[in-house]
Amino acid sequence: MNDLAYSGINTTVRILEQQLLSKDIMNSLLASKELQQALEVLQKTAYGFQTDELLQTKQFDTILMKHLKNQYEELYELTPTPELLDIFSIRYTYHNLKVLLKEKFAKKDFSHLLVPIGRYSVATLKQLVETRDSQDVPSVMVTAVREAYEDFENFERLETADVFMDTYYFKHLRMLERELQDDKVTEFVNLMIDLENIATLIRASAQKQSRSFLQTVLSNEGTVSKTQLIDTFQELGWASLLQLFDGVSYKEELESILSQENISVLKLELLKDECIYRYLKDATFDAFGPYPSLAYIHASEMEVKNIRLILVGIDNGFSEEQLRERMRPVYGS
Secondary structure (H helix, E strand, O other), X not given: OOHHHHHHHHHHHHHHHOOOOXXXXXXXXXXXXXXXXXXXXXXXXXXXXXXXXXXHHOOHHHHHHHHHHHHHHHHHHHOOOHHHHHHHXXXXXXXXXXXXXXXXXXXXXXXXXXXXXXXXXXXXXXXXXXXXXXXXXXXXXXXXXXXXHHHHHHHOOOXXXXXXXXXXXXXXXXXXXXXXXXXXXXXXXXXXHHHHHHHHHHHHHHOOOOHXXXXXXXXXXXXXXXXXXXXXXXXXXXHHHHHHHOOOOXXXXXXXXXXXXXXXXXXXXXXXXXXXXXXXXXXXXXXXXXHHHHHHHHHHHHHHHHHHHHHHHHHOOXXXXXXXXXXXXXXXX
């Protein structure tokens, strides 16, 4: 990646950063005693929430995802390396492919679940699912759809869409990492896949799933093979997984999570966002290079998660302490 090619976009990013919610505003949201108070705080921000309407509909996600969509679209128009933004956006692409495949398999309308974020439009993805071919997306996505269809035609399992799209999401992530050839990108792609593998192992273990199920749902694109993960866990227990991740920067946090009697998948998700935030934190001071864009879009992702958490939490009677425990890092803090 050419660092100088980013000098112009980084100037724009500096302007966009000013719209991110400050720590003070987040604290005001967290201190809100009722939903109306929180919505009134957000009404004065770039989100422009309409308090009266949202108190009735509580359709927070529609506004939050529209805002995030706009941030992605603006950066995609400017960036000389769209693959960099794909690192964060393709999870929406594969989510949409899951939805579209399930529509075909179940012959039902799930369009309300589609999320219009990413480099590939919903129309392009629909065409891919309808024809099982496309010249407008990477070949890895075409292969993913074709294999999902083949499995469904053989076994008629609706969960085929989930299994194959999850598998190819991680394959796509690894493909992007190899294309970009950037040490920092490699670090957080490894992190994203490894922690999701551990989270999947935790969920499957709680459901008492079989070894063959684990082999199906875990990814081989992480730094540790799925067979090694399964063998180590089944033979030696959760704490033994730490030896497989001995050199990672987050080993202490991972040890704290895995040592708990009831291991929390949420804490693994929070750890992932915290680590990526740490990797990108210094990028806010870069004059050149691609990282300010990546840091900004990740900050936008975390901000949306935090706002959703706070609004839904307040509406469901969560305490401020409970909300703070679940918060992602706030930009600039």
